[in-house]
Amino acid sequence: MTLAAETSPRLNRPPRDGGRWLAAGVVIACLTLAPVAGLIGLASRGSGDLWPHLTAYVLPRAAWETLQLLAGVGLVTTVVGVGTAWLVVAYRFPGRKLFEWALLLPLAMPTYIAAFAYLDLTHPIGPVQTTLRALLGITDVRGLWFPEIRSMGGCVLLLGAVLYPYVYLTTRGLFLMQSSAALEAARTLGAGGLRTFLTVALPLARPAIAVGVSLALMEALNDIGAAEFLGVRTFTVAIYSTWVNRSSVEGAAQIALVMIALVLALVALERWARRRQGVAGEARAARRSEPRDLGPLGQTGCVLACAAPIALGFAAPAAYLAHAAAVRIAAFGVPPQIYGEIARTLGFALVATAIAAALGLVLAYAARVRRGLPARAAQIAAGVGYAMPGTVLAVGLLTPLAGFDNMVDGVARQALGISTGLLISGSGAALIFAYVVRFLAIPSGGVDAGLAKIPLSLDHAARTLGARPAGVARALHLPLAAPALGAAALLVFVDCMKELSATLLLRPLNFETLATHVYGEASRGTYESGAVAALAIVLVGLAPVALIARASSRNRPAFAEKLAVAP
Template sequence: MTTTADPEATTRPLRRPASVGGLDILSLLVVLLVLTPVGGLVYFAVQGSGDLWPHLLRNVIPTALWTSLLLLAGVGVMVAAIGVGAAWLIAGYVFPGRRILEWALLLPLSVPTYILAYAYLDVMHPVGPVQTALRALFGLDSPQDLWFPEIRSLGGAIFLLGFVLYPYVYLPARALFMMQSPTVIEVARTLGSGPARTFLTVALPLARPAIAVGTSLALMEALNDIGASEFLGVRTLTVAIYTTWVTRSSIEGAAQIALLMLIVVFALVVVERIGRRHQRFVGRGGRQHQAAPVHLAGGRAALACLACVAPVAIGFMVPTAYLVVEAARRIRAFGLPADLGTWVANSVTSALAATLVAVAVGLVVAYTARFSRARWSGALVRLSGIGYTVPGTVLAVGLLIPMTSLDNAVDGAARSLLGLSTGLLLTGSGAALVLAYVVRFLAISSGGIEAGLAKISPSLDSAARCLGAGHVRLLGRIHAPMLRPAITAAALLVFVDCMKELPITLLLRPFNFETLATHVYGEAARGTYEDGAVAALMIVIVGLAPIILLARTSFRGGDRGPG
């Protein structure tokens, strides 16, 4: 009697029976941690804010909600237009500077939104370099004699955020344009379809899933922003949460606004999912040739180059040049700030601690996705990354009550058993900051590690498990060496995001705990922009690390053609 071997038997990992294991329990604990802020928000909100709530409902929330929606609509249009346009030019045309611009278009990601606003507020000030040069050009003496667009406005916020967040759309759109079947594009060209018609009727519809995902990520970042919005005088929900908590000392009122903001975030996620629920894209297989890019010359080449240079210049070159000049001027006049070492140490210490915890927890989540056979393991993995969609202000407000409750419980136990007070171990300490960072950026860690695991053949897992290796030994002897690039990349991205994070740091930092980000925020709030230039420049330099990593991994090995 002969038996037929299952051809997939050697490609599937050897898994345990469908039962709840240690990985599932650990992942469940991770999900409970991630969902804790939501429970904290509900607890605070139901306490009520007394006489403040009618005032918030009448004077604050309608304006903040409407402003936030207008901001999201404007930023969405901006990032989609800039990101898709740049991606199509890079993917489909050859023009001077194309090779450099392909990766340079990612550079604005290294500039946090609050630093971009910080720089442009000084650059575009009536006595700043731009308006001063224009008055000199037209022979005007007074700033009142020159009309200039007001950067401190909703329009200014949309403009600046659009030019710093468009890479979220550019990167996936470019990748999908490169993956599209060359046959489709060439057939459209053969049938007489011009460049514009080919783009609108063929390439753009196929790229809608990538555009939707990239735009939603950009909108999440815009909604999370607090520094740029406050500097530019835009009263969004995020700013309303911060001012209600800090200025009005009402955590309950802040929680009520935060719950409303959470509804807006979930609405964005639902709209994005509904918008692409029937969208499917099948990339070309094998080693098919790419569609031949169109060579541009003369005025068209110059326009294409200018269209790609403008976002880089506005989103990266101008603010970075400003920071370099102001930092050099500050150092020449006064030397390095006396507390710079403290700011750097605080930023690096908190970011490094959060990175180590996030990577360790990310490994648990990624291993659960690979090995668990529990029916609800997939839901656990998806829920563990929900913290990335929750704005930092919402996380900070929601985490406060659980941490306070735990601190009080520990202190009460210590008083009754040992006769001493432990004080606040989490609340108002660096531990609260690290915990919030981990919840916020866990999706980056687990997603990167899970992508690395997907490249490891399941047959290696099966062989090791047949030889008696458990999860710990499998990780240490086989997966860890092979996952080193993925873990390094994930750790780098988490570290840099923690270094740049402003809302969480502002709301949960310990007393007198200053980081690079909070120092920049404080100087900008006081209007002393030049004093924060050194710290801001250091944040931008640190932010370049993931951009270099993205450029190396995203643009490696492709046939880019001339240009």
């Protein structure tokens, strides 16, 4: 049947209603590209006398500190993510099974909440320095030298400790898929464990490392809370301050376009690093290498190496939040507004996740039923939002949303004689739209990876029986691609829960989510008051992360591959 399906002219023609899927994909792509058009329109207006100030003082510093931050975070996430992935795959040591999933826990810890916690933990009168002074017998509060977390180095280490799971998950999947033949050949030639890792395993895993590092760097670019709290003036912070503090949305748009150029360069670098991805996948069907036994010293080193990033990226800030929240609740009770903020955060994240999953399914299926450049281009264009930090996306959405509201208002005035005002701008719908555009690439790429594993012969067989693409998708593709879609939806939900940059700039008036509550309290220095909201974000985020860890343990190589392809 496969041969007949491939040679039949009727089956090789696009299905009759495949054009509808393509048209839907093109419409979705145009909607996701609207922020880019909005940025160009705003930037073209010019920022007047502000632009010389931006080019002389703001852009050089923002560019230099952003590059420093990316280089540092890239180095830390690579070392920690690749190192821990290799240890849990290649060696046996106590707690190895526990560390396999526990190393994913920092995914539930937003970067701005980690900064929020460490600012209080490492304060001169905080628990860390107070304990050290007590142990050393120092009575002067300023008598102990301690590294300053409000610095570039502190920001790099903090972001690296929270973002390394992106590298760990994708790299561990590639290590699991590597054949034992190459590793055993290196060992028979006298190569030790370190040399085998550096000369064989590491080169084969470079595509997965490139994917993981690019994801971590995009999250670092999107960060606004941690960078601002720790005194690092990145592009994201510069965009926010130019818009809010200098009241120049045009200047913010100009900085955003410069930032997009940096993001595109980052994506191009990641694609270049993955140009030989096929090499890493040749050994999927081969026998996998078994973990090796270690002596007591080696086992202790593995345990410490795996426990340290979990402690820094999750356990320490989570313990602080739990203690601070308990003290706050014992003294003043649960903040009454917290329940509404939890409901709003969950509601917006769930709605955005559902819409993104549905649109991602449409994009991926359009690329399957109408194979060719237009459908693939629409899918790629719809993924541009993932490469746009939240502040850039928020600035870019101003013009399209205002234009839509003005158009509807004009039609209503002419037809009904009434004014509709602002329907989307400044509303919850604008925020959901931003979430969908920002994270649409995840379900689109995840479903595409799942559909790629379904033979086209099944589509051809269904078409010979007279089935339309919509019926085939409902009866065949959706059930088979459901695991990929579910994994992608979990990632979208976690990201929507943690999203701060776009939420700060697009939320309605007097509208607070858990993320904006934490940001406001940290900005005022009232860390204890924000601990309850911060802990709520972490606790809610733990459930999806636990499901991700469970999925990666049950079907480890396949799940890691879906995550790698998704963005």
